Amino acid sequence: MNFSNEYQSKAHKYTEVIFGDGQTFKAGTVSTLADKNAVGYVLKYFEKRDIRKRRAENERLAKGVEGVKSTTGQHPGGVVVLPNGEDIYSFTPVQHPANKDTDIVTTHFDYHKIDANLLKLDILGHLDPTMIKRLEDLTGINATEIPLDDKDVMSLFQSTKALGITPDDIMGTPLGTLGIPEFGTDFAMQMLVEAKPQYFTDLVRIAGLAHGTDVWLGNAQDLILSGTATITEAICTRDDIMVYLIHKGLDPAESFTIMERVRKGVVAKGKCDEWPTYKQHMQEHGVPDWYIGSCEKIKYMFPKAHAAAYVMMAWRVAYCKINYPLAYYAAFFSIRAGGFDYEKCCLGKARCEQEIKYYKSQSDLSATDKDILIALRLCQEMYARGFEFLPMDLYQSDSRYFKIVDGKLLPPFNVISGMGDKAAEQLQIAASQGKFLSQDEIRDRGKVSQTILDKMIELGIVKDLPKSNQLSLSDFFNI
Secondary structure (H helix, E strand, O other): OEEEOOOHHHHHHHHHHHHOOOOEEEEEEEEEOOHHHHHHHHHHHHHHOOOOOOHHHHHHHHHHHOOOEEEEEEEEEEEEEOOOOOOHHHOOOEEOHHHOOOOOOEEOOOHHHOOOOOEEEEOEEEHHHHHHHHHHHHHOOOHHHOOOOOHHHHHHOOOOHHHOOOHHHHOOOOOOOOOOOOOOOHHHHHHHHHHOOOOHHHHHHHHHHHHOEOOHHHHHHHHHHOOOOOOOOOOOOHHHHHHHHHHOOOOHHHHHHHHHHHHOOOOOOOOOOOHHHHHHHHHHOOOOHHHHHHHOOOOEOOOHHHHHHHHHHHHHHHHHHHHOHHHHHHHHHHHOOOOOOHHHHOOOHHHHHHHHHHHHHOOOOOHHHHHHHHHHHHHHHHHHOOOOEOOOOOOOOOOOOOEEEOOEEEOOHHHOOOOOHHHHHHHHHHHHOOOOOOHHHHHHHOOOOHHHHHHHHHOOOOOOOOOOOOOOHHHHHOO
């Protein structure tokens, strides 16, 4: 189950209300030594003792260390439910995470070791519900009432026309899906270009392909590009296999079993002893060879209902991107653009495109750099659509959310490079309590570091303020 990341902790707490106090526990995890770390431990041991061993001996000893427990943790969304009348100690010891003084209690054993005996709920934190809620707050619409057959929204997955721009306006990006969940990456957009979706159901199939393993690359992609199959014929989600085989006349129970063997990768790994029999039955019922070959490559498949839920969220966000552009960009930059930097993004289109060219010219981008590039590309798109940012305002800007003011976006404090959410919140609280009389007062009352203050002065956010509250004769005589 996916909940808003801001609500996830409350959802976890609510399981105690549903099942009873003391009946739910966070799912514990056990991290073990990987092969490289194990080799490092062995080398370090001999290095400290000034002993030299051959490589083969180091690797032999490392095999003995490999898989040993290194640390414990907790699953980000897993909650283990204890049946009524049972004692948790019949299944596993429990502990506080890292022995910290907290009310969170986790299973001491790795949840994989006990999930066959105890129910585990996956209550995950997700940004999409947070984004939808923010869009509802900004626009006043009910997201569940957004039509799922809007032609303009569908066109966004085919071109940039619905945004009123061309690919040339955004450095060749072919579609309007930048910043749309599931479809905003270059990889996903290339899938859309090659698969040519025409209907909502096609998007569900593409989402299934994107989340599977060995389902698209070297498999469905080749079949579609060669003209052997279309997006509606290729295997995209696990349900497709069972439904198709039943339609072909195979026994429903056997169709289900084949689906399970394929979607778990048992067939691809050569561990399905019955596969020759299943294959023969499929051929006897007219299943084409390309379909059977596709089954033999799949290592993991996504469920169709899960893909449909993701696409519904993406569709609603896309609807707002077309019909409520400022609300969309305000929500995206506030919630999803972790790499947003005021200096790089908000100082005009020319500066934004200069930064994009720089990052695209780099051969190896870090995860942080990739986040910055995503934010920059969305800013470029926003500029191309005719929208702009207002200069950050010391008294009007929020600590973390972009505001819509006079048809423009007002950036929050936390997009200043180096300023975290807590520091931004402290500055906003101080600004709401009254005007600052000097730069020193911003630093002291607003709890802003000198480095951040210098950056705010450089960017023109702080201006026309004396350095100190102390007056000198030169202030009176304007010397």
